[in-house]
Amino acid sequence: MFASVTDLWNSLPASAQDVLWFVVLLLPALVTGLIVTRGYRPFGLVRAMMWRYRWTNALFIALIAISVGIGVGLIAQERGLRKGTARAAEKFDLVVAAPGSEVQMLMAAVYLQPVDVPLIDGPTYNRIATHENVSLAAPIAYGDSYQASPVIGTTPQFVTHLAGELVEGRMFAAMGEAVAGARVPLQVGNSFVPAHGVGEAAEHDAHEGHDITVVGKMRLTGSPWDKAILVPVEDVWAVHGLASGHAPGDAGQIGPPFDPDYFPGTPAVLVRADQLWANYALRSEFTTDKTMAFFPGAVLSGLHSMLGDVRQVMSVMAVLTQVLVTAGVLAGLVVLTRLYARRLALLRALGAPDRFVFSVVWSYAAVLIGAGALLGVAVGFAAVGAISRVVTARTDILVTATLGWPEFHLVAGFVSLTVILALTPAFMALSRNIATDLRA
Amino acid sequence: MGLALSVRDLVVEGDRGRRLLRIGALDIPAGSCIGVRGPSGAGKSTFLYAIAGLIALKAGTVTWGDEAISAMNAPQRARFRRERVGMIFQDFLLFEELPALGNAALAASYAARSERDRIASGAAAMLAHLGLGDHADRAVDTFSGGERQRVAVSRALAADPPVILADEPTASLDRAAADRLIGDLAELAETRGKTLIAVSHDAALHERMDRVIDIVDGCWTGEG
Numbered sequence: 001m002f003a004s005v006t007d008l009w010n011s012l013p014a015s016a017q018d019v020l021w022f023v024v025l026l027l028p029a030l031v032t033g034l035i036v037t038r039g040y041r042p043f044g045l046v047r048a049m050m051w052r053y054r055w056t057n058a059l060f061i062a063l064i065a066i067s068v069g070i071g072v073g074l075i076a077q078e079r080g081l082r083k084g085t086a087r088a089a090e091k092f093d094l095v096v097a098a099p100g101s102e103v104q105m106l107m108a109a110v111y112l113q114p115v116d117v118p119l120i121d122g123p124t125y126n127r128i129a130t131h132e133n134v135s136l137a138a139p140i141a142y143g144d145s146y147q148a149s150p151v152i153g154t155t156p157q158f159v160t161h162l163a164g165e166l167v168e169g170r171m172f173a174a175m176g177e178a179v180a181g182a183r184v185p186l187q188v189g190n191s192f193v194p195a196h197g198v199g200e201a202a203e204h205d206a207h208e209g210h211d212i213t214v215v216g217k218m219r220l221t222g223s224p225w226d227k228a229i230l231v232p233v234e235d236v237w238a239v240h241g242l243a244s245g246h247a248p249g250d251a252g253q254i255g256p257p258f259d260p261d262y263f264p265g266t267p268a269v270l271v272r273a274d275q276l277w278a279n280y281a282l283r284s285e286f287t288t289d290k291t292m293a294f295f296p297g298a299v300l301s302g303l304h305s306m307l308g309d310v311r312q313v314m315s316v317m318a319v320l321t322q323v324l325v326t327a328g329v330l331a332g333l334v335v336l337t338r339l340y341a342r343r344l345a346l347l348r349a350l351g352a353p354d355r356f357v358f359s360v361v362w363s364y365a366a367v368l369i370g371a372g373a374l375l376g377v378a379v380g381f382a383a384v385g386a387i388s389r390v391v392t393a394r395t396d397i398l399v400t401a402t403l404g405w406p407e408f409h410l411v412a413g414f415v416s417l418t419v420i421l422a423l424t425p426a427f428m429a430l431s432r433n434i435a436t437d438l439r440a
Numbered sequence: 441m442g443l444a445l446s447v448r449d450l451v452v453e454g455d456r457g458r459r460l461l462r463i464g465a466l467d468i469p470a471g472s473c474i475g476v477r478g479p480s481g482a483g484k485s486t487f488l489y490a491i492a493g494l495i496a497l498k499a500g501t502v503t504w505g506d507e508a509i510s511a512m513n514a515p516q517r518a519r520f521r522r523e524r525v526g527m528i529f530q531d532f533l534l535f536e537e538l539p540a541l542g543n544a545a546l547a548a549s550y551a552a553r554s555e556r557d558r559i560a561s562g563a564a565a566m567l568a569h570l571g572l573g574d575h576a577d578r579a580v581d582t583f584s585g586g587e588r589q590r591v592a593v594s595r596a597l598a599a600d601p602p603v604i605l606a607d608e609p610t611a612s613l614d615r616a617a618a619d620r621l622i623g624d625l626a627e628l629a630e631t632r633g634k635t636l637i638a639v640s641h642d643a644a645l646h647e648r649m650d651r652v653i654d655i656v657d658g659c660w661t662g663e664g
Contacts, residue, residue: 041549048537346533347546349494350595351522354515356550435495438529439485 018405025412029419033366036426042360045347049340049364056336057368060329064372067325068414069379071318072407076384078311080401081391082304085111088223088397091162092296094271094279096120096128099292106299109140109268111397112150112224114198119265124290126260128269131285133278136161137256139266141236144194144207149184151194151212151229153236155255158270159218162225169216173254175238178212178231182220183396186229190214194229194239210239222398237264319410326369326418333365333425344429345437354430361429365422373415380407442471442602442635443505443524445491450500452483452490452658461486461658463500468637468651470505470602473629475649476639483658484639488607491637492525493517504603522547526596528625530608532588534580534595540567541576544594551599559599566594570624586617593624604629606638610645622648 009017050057089110097105098118107113129137138158144151156171159179169188172179180186191213196203212231220226232254234244242264246253271286271293273279279295286293337344340361347357384401391399445468452461461483468474478484489495491502493509494517502510504524509517521527534543544563548556567576570590575583580591589609596604609625610618626648629636638645646652654661 039553044538044542044549045535048535048542051537342533343535346529347550348518349492349521349527350547351518351520351525352547352550353518353522435489438489438494438533 018409022405022408022412025409025416028416029366029412032419032423033363036355036362036423037359040356040359042356042363045360046363046367049343049360050367053336053339056339060332060336060368061372061375063325064329064369065375065379067322068373068376068411069383071322071414072377072380072403072410073383073387075315075318075410076380076403076407077387077391077399077401078314079404079406080384080388080399081397083401084222084392084397084399086297086300086304088221088225089296089300091221091223092270093273094282094293095268095296096271096286096291096293097268099289102292102294102299103303105268105292105294106296108142109270110223110296111395112142112152112228114142114150117267119267120269120291121265122258122260122263125258125263125266125269128271128286129256129258131282133273133275133282134271135274136270136272138270139233139258140268140270141233141266143198143267144196144236144239145198146192146194146229147185149181149186149227149229150198151178151231151236153231153233153266155233157255159230161270161272163218163221165219166216167219169214172215172230172232174252175232175235175254176210176212177215178229179216179218180214181218181226181228181230183226184214184217184229186214188214188217192229194231196240207239210235220398224396226398227396233266240264315410319414322414323417326414326421329368329372330365330418330421330425333368333422334428337361337364337425337429341429341432341437342440345432345434345440348434349438358426358430362419362422362426365425366419369415369418369422373411377403377408377411441633442629444468444470445603445635445637446501446503447491448501448503450490450502451498452486452495453498459658461490461655463487463660466653466660468635470635471629471633472651473626473636473649474638475646475652476637476655477641477646477652478655482655484655485607486658487655488605488637488639492521492527492605522551523599524601525603525605526599526601528589528592528596528604528606528609530611532585532592532612534588534591536581537579539577539579540572540583540591540594543580543591544576544598546595547599555599562600563594563598566597567591570594584617585613586620589613589617589621590624593621593628597628600632602634604634604636604638606636606640608640608642609638610640610642618642619644 092110095105095109098120100117104115108115128134136157138155141153142150159171191211193211194207196207234254237243237245243262244251245258245263247259247262271282273282283293344357380403384403388399388401447463447466450463454460476484476487490497497510501508509520541563544567545560548559551559564576567573570593572587572590580588610621613621622645
């Protein structure tokens, strides 16, 4: 029986599971509502109660909405950030660097947060580039910058791999040319002099005389590379007074093949295998005492799963915060029902059954909670939009978070839990003395 | 037809055992109009609440017709009020946000499905009878005090109960409105054979009653 239910569940499409799960979570609220209001028509009075203290009620709804909105907003945001960082890394199949920290190298090569690391030398690079299963081996040489944009030395093949066809201009074909990321404030035809280093420590006049002209623009990739300026790796070597990567007879050549004897070194190499399976073989092959090979996606998912615990704590805290706010709201509701105490006493004096009075108070609470939760979803949508823009601007990682089923499930669970808790003020309203309240 | 009221050895106590009301024996015939008079705090409202089954009795019996409400539990007393009693209060106790008809037909929201239409049409007929037929859809917060109390009377009589209990029905009204209300109440009780018990300070109301009883210091002291 249990096995067949599990099988049936697993056979359902994911969207059907989401919808069903949502219904299941909302069911306690609906069933409670049906039982409490069965046979009565409390909503005319509920409407009257809502309108009588409309500003107080609006305040309660707003409190619930803000707490629900922030809760679902944060959870959706966290998922969006995970997706965004994963998307930014998806072009980086395998990275080879000098042995060290994978996480540090991930930050440097994929997210362009510069760190000082030893370089991979010419023979090692050559071994990677000439491997039979390697279809792309691109040096990623960082260290220079222009204003807020890192200047990265690489090959034309990498630019195409990263962003596909250029949206404007052409590929760099000579020293002194560059292709700019979509969000670099330089247009085709603009020139600049790169600074040595990045950020406040950059030496702005170190590369005086090495003017670089933008000849092309990449399309938007949603990654920190949108802020990068890509130049021939030969140019990076040249401005630092190093060899050109090519034998003297090939001076002026841009891109591979490089001559190992004239290859000054690169902090990282992006490697793309011709077959998916070959990535694994390449990783073990290039995991040596001189090199470290790693899948950025795997490192990232390791980070995410480590943060997964934090995420769960966050979700629990989000729910807890909402429940706390609701507990506050329900406590307020107990006070609020005292405002209605005389009218409720009147109903009972006229002979209304206790269950009817109960249904009026509960329905009133349920309307506040339901309206707050609905409005909270709207607040959540607005919040993720706003936070996404801030995160995108701060990290250059495009985060397009939006509310999804996990958030709707959270809201449904919240509504069910709180409307059941709302039975308490309804019970308390019944325990009051009719005659005392009538005379109040 | 109204119900007769019989009260025997009634004792009501307040907090800490303070005696609020003691009535040895009181009989009110069905269909009579009774005024209850007495100084403030004498126990008039307590008397009304006691015979309505709204407060716990320390001792004694309250019997309407052949139903001893003093022997009933709270849900049974609520049902008795729902089916047999119409109540009117000094400050109307209306739902200000509802229209006149919504207030007058309030009992339809909790009545059995089969009763709802009867209550709604009874409420509409009462409003029309009391001159508010054209204003049934107006929110009562736009009504004058006299009009509000007529809505409250319509609410009390919508289900056509045999008993009307009124607690200072004219105390919040000006003289003209009070007189009109007294006329309406007395006329309704007389023509429809209701038992009307009205607690009031208003001598004009007492004039229209069949009997007036005095309550002083929590005791029935006889008839005025």
